[in-house]
Amino acid sequence: MSSTINTNVNLDFRGRVALITGAARGQGLVTAEHMLSLGARVVLTDIDTEEGQQAAANLGDGATYLTLDVSDAGAWAECVATATSTFQEAPTILINNAALYRPARVEEVSSEDFMSHIGVNLHGPLLGIQALLPAMTAAGTGSVVNVSSVAGIGGFEGIVAYTASKWGLRGLTKACAKELGPRGIRVNSVIPGLIETRMASLNSAATNAAYVAESPLRRIGQPIEVAAASAFLASESASFITGAEIVVDGGLTLS
């Protein structure tokens, strides 16, 4: 058995199609670029149609853009069908990256806003897994990477709805890993810390400065540093890893 396992680092995604949500900008876009550079064909999806179409056009052959609100179950079915006909092959890699981030404290957060965070950040990834499950099951292989957050392994002030959704996403990851492993489908999480994107710019400068000061590496992270972890988990290099988490936070959550 062990003689059949390739122990070389294998980040070769040639012949695979990867679907990345929230890929019009930020970490999703950099992850799409990275997966493309490693040989995958990539389906960028987002609610920001103009930015997403432009991003995919800039990436050239091997990339396509589809509008997809991850919280819309019906839209997922259509998206997967179009992606499959575009590349004549179904995606067997799913990177659940899209997220809503609207800071609000406990006494401020409305029920509607709370449920929106759950709908996009937690239910969205489940809908994605459900939509790609038939193709992954038929292929006998699949890899899902759920992008959680350091807010999903700790408690941070002023982001109660986001925090709850990201803790939930870690639980979803582990439950799906357990159920889907026997079909050859791996499900893992990456846990970014403060990363330089539009989302991080929604925090006050003082908040971000405090995170940097608390981090042993004393700097903000770059989207490619998260993309590299996602690509590793999606790849054959991680063939025996499921239900796991890679924290990419410069050490912010060490203490």
Ligand SMILES: NC(=O)c1ccc[n+]([C@@H]2O[C@H](COP(=O)([O-])OP(=O)(O)OC[C@H]3O[C@@H](n4cnc5c(N)ncnc54)[C@H](O)[C@@H]3O)[C@@H](O)[C@H]2O)c1
């Ligand atoms: N930037 C950080 O500091 C940080 C820290 C921890 C975790 N994260 C996580 O990393 C991931 C990427 O975030 P980012 O930093 O690139 O932020 P970003 O705001 O730049 O990108 C998020 C993307 O998600 C899209 N999106 C929002 N709602 C959507 C929906 N309903 N359907 C589809 N797409 C939707 C947005 O249009 C946007 O393109 C998110 O899951 C986020 O929670 C980010």
